[in-house]
Amino acid sequence: MSRFFRGGDDSSTDSSSEEEEVYTSEEEEEKVQAEDESSSEEESDEEESDEESSSDEEEGTKKKGASRFLQSDDESEEEEEEQSDDEATTKVKSAKDKRFDELESTISQIQNGQKINDWSLIANEFDKLNRQVVKLQDGSKAPKSYIKAIADLEDFMNETLAKQKVTPKKMNATNARGLNAVKQRIRKNNKEYQTQIDAYRKDADAFMESDDEVAAPKVVSKVRFEAPVVSAEQQEEDDKGFSTVDSRGKVVQYTPESILKHLRAIIESRGKKNTDRLEQIKVMETLNKVVPITPYQKIRVLQTLISARFDLGAGGAAQMPLDQWKAAERDLASLLEILEKEKDHVVVEGAEEWDDDDKLPTIPEGEKYLKVPGSVVSLIERLDDELTRSLQAIDPHTSEYIDRLTDEGSLYNTIFRGLLYYEHLRKDVSLEVPQESLNRIIQRRLDHVYYKPAQVVKILEENAWKQVSAEADSEITPRSQSGDAGKLINILSNYLFENSEGIIRARAMLCQIYFLALHDEYYKSRDLMLTSHLQETIANFDIATQILYNRTLVQVGLCAFRKGLVYDAQNTLQEICGSGRQKELLAQGVMIQRYSQVTPEQERLEKQRQLPFHMHINLELLECVYLTCSMLLEIPLLAQTGSSPDVKKRIISKTYRRMLEYHERQIFTGPPENTRDHVMQASKALAAGEWKKATDFIHSIKIWDLMPNTEGIKTMLAKQIQEEGLRTYLFTYAPFYDTLAIATLSSMFELDSRKVSAVVSKMISHEELAAALDQVTETVIFRKGVELSRLQSLALTLSDKASSLIETNERTLEQKTQGSANAFSRKDNRGGGQRGGGQRGGRGGARTGGNPQRQAGGTQFTGGALGNAVRG
């Protein structure tokens, strides 16, 4: 039984054992009556007296029991705290503590034995107790609880012996043997501890004489001191054989002078196997609270305390307990407060350790500051990480998650204050605060705002400004600018962009792009994305940054979609959504791979990378957008290329194609159930020229409601579907018409005739459609006789393949020679021309590359639809 359970247990068993006692005495009575049927009056008298005496005795034990009850109750109060701490964290205890626990449990066993007069049990436990106590002994001192136990035991034994003389019969054989054994041993044993026992007896006597009401608080006070002191002592003894101090001398123990020594001891024991971190934290808490200390000491204590709290969460997947996190957050806040108040104390990295054992460090001559080694930014970062970890572990659909999320506000405040502090430090050049610390803290701040809507950021900012003093202002992010989230993000990321490099710089950029994309600034975000050239280098960054990059990419894609730029949206999302591994790429869930070869280690890492739920991008919405875009692009393309075999290679989205094929294979199709079904059935309708049906399907997708401005998006989609429907229709049915009136088309697709002719003109001009417009009759005339023979189309394909082969060869060689071969002057020229478009970003090229590509596709297969239709 753990020591920490004893208190609570004690109280409960006390009451129950009392009952038991009553019960047993009754039983005894019955037994006696049964045994001696012809009981004499004397005997009964005797018995009565016996009963009286035993009841007397019972009263005594009861009183003692009561006192014990009170004590233990009190103890249990104290210990319950510990217990809850302990329970929530870890069951790891030092060996010493374990022994101590064992001792305690043995004592309680003895007490139980006493209650039921089980002397054999008592004897056994007593032996055990003695063995244990030897191990626990330091010098001549035995644990107090032990002394108490043996003193009580002796008393009880004497009483029993006295009782036994009166009623010798009642003791059975084993019990008697046990009693004897105890009797012999306890005499011998107790001599060793006579002085202590005496001391205890005196106390106990005083307690016995005085009234309960008066006595109780006395005991309470005693016990209250006892508990922490014992542990503290244990600690001290553990570490360096600190000599024990009288329980009441504790206040003296934590003198201002000795604080640092204590700290040192704690720091030294840090990371060692047998240290009880909780105990250390408790010690430090008292250190921090009890004594009025100098700022230096306070800073040191707080620093160590916060680190110790973090240590609790270290190692394994276990996250930090909530109360410890909160305490750490509070401590950090008070640390910052002290630092803000005491301007001449600074915490800087790489400062010299003070030799503070003997005397307090003072500000050295000729220097402005007392430099304390440490790193505020690391503490803040750790606090942030711990919050994330705990958010990862909590089920996001519970209210607990939301509760936990509210802590982000206070964390943000802490970060903000930290930032102010570092800015303050940076002002003094002599401190040589590295730029990197400031960057790190700004990065943290940015990390907390970039994915939030402007209103939320505004609230965060307001709260953060509220808690600092009115005159405090930030140079980097002035108070006056704090109202505008966009500006704030801009300032923060620009600062990082100018003052940092590598990953932080890339992250700052991505955060800014993400924010812009989130707030519908498509062009700005796209341009930034392109000018950052991150798509070329992103593979060299760490995984967290890659995830951020993916998130940003997706957000830009969604933004493009909201703007109605289907082509751009599809293009941007392709990379992430086309892979079918969105979950993994966005760190929003672990993919379960069927034949996975992941080691537990990898899995753990993967889990660590997961984003907390509130940062997630809705995957279903993402899929919906991606599929809808793919539909709008693919269906006309499919219609254009028809079923000709050599055109298959032009696929915009493989994922979409696969789904479509799967859908088409199904024999029965019920009404659509999920997003995918909706899009697929819409695709089918669109391919058949039934644009209205397609629109209905798309509009009935529920998830659009998650988009801001749902109606606008639906109208946009309807418009797109109309146009693409018209294109699809023309591609599909062109072979069956000689002429088509514009007016008919316009009424069919409910577009005005001007729009229809514009669409048709565009198709003709891009040579997608072998037709011409007749202005006089307002009709589209489809040209005949453009169909290719099999041989001809194969020849075209062959020539295509040949030229692409040459191109691939050239590219390979160019890569090999790093473009140094001047032989490619022709190629270089062309590249230059293309770069004109692409220079705004590699992607610009790709984007614009799309159109010529489409054109090229058209030229290659002039009248492809016609030809195929005729052939097929």
Place this chain on the structure above:
Amino acid sequence: MASTSPATVNGDVAPANYDLVLKLAPHLDRHMIFPLLEFNAGRLKEDETDKAREILAAKYALLKKTNMTDYVANLYCELEGLKEPPAEYAERRQKVFHQLEKYEQETAKITELLQRDDVVNNLRSDKVANLEFLKKEHDVTIDMVNALYDFGQLQYSCGNYADASELLYRFRVLSTDNDKVSYATWGRLACEILTMNWESAMEELQKVRESIDTRLANNPLAQLQHRTQLVHWALFPLFNYDKAREPLLDLFFNAGFINTIQANSPWILRYLTVAVITNRGRAKNAGVHQKQMKDVVRIVKQEAYEYQDPITRFVHALCIDFDFEEAQQQLVLAEEVLRSDFFLLAHADDFVDSARHLIFESYCKIHARISLKDLSARLGLNNDDAEKWIVNLIRDTRLDAKIDYQEGTVVMNHPPSSVYQQVIERTKGGFFRTQVLTAAVAR
């Protein structure tokens, strides 16, 4: 860009909304902005006295910092309604004269030296050696050379562009200070532009371009800024000197410069578009023109979100949306804009004509039969003129088209491109490219 928001697409927009002076001004020199302001003032109607005053004030503010004291004084009088300019102007004028004299003396010797044949003949292409030589033989110090530069600057500031140009030229011959030489080149470019000496302006422009490409290669930001400025300055020769057009268009379509335009000054697109469209008949090489046209279309499309005006919208409507009616409307607006633009005024007719060609070309490409009547309405001509115009066009562009007079239609014939031709096209360069490839591998 607020003034050119898409909301005004169909509305009757005052051309003033598309006035780019404010956009151009930051990238031009004071002296170059002046003609723009003058032009704006010239276009004002009698009753717009408020605006006239505004422009006057702008002119004054613009020139206040220059040393053209007399003119500034006049402006001030006009602005304040005074008869006599205040005394301070006379004072300043005196000062400027003093300075001029001072510099004249300082540079007298070197100027005199450079006019002597025996000295000039001894100069080589090596600047350092030249300076050495002058030092040794004629006691020329580096300060004297620098005085040339300062004097040039002062002359420029006073409006004596020709003299300034000459001084700067001399300075450049002698100075070894690279920074100052490049400033001097910019200065000379400005002088030549302002004296409308286009040929030498083009030379200077080329020099500036080289120095941007080479000297600033490792400073992208400065490169961007300098390029932006150069692009703006180049507008003067672009629209005033026909021979400059092709080299300048080449310059504009150079990767570095087109990026500069896209990134830093999308409004230049208007000028670029006009230049390309009006260049269609003149370009020696039709292929180059087509490529430029394609580039313009692409860039207009890319930049549509950043910059729009009737001219770019015309291109957008015609070449991207194929909305001929919209293109027609935009053309009308574009003409107005052109007529109110300092640079484009002279090219307005040219542009409209070329734009009509462009419309017709793509119209013919798409249509099989066009009613003459409708076409003439579209072109804004009467029937007979339209017929003539079309006949000329068919002849010029070798369109496969006929006029059916009885029906009153133009009938287009679009022969489908032959498969054989396509295969030939595609396999054309294959052999050569493979050869090059093998050669490269063999090396």
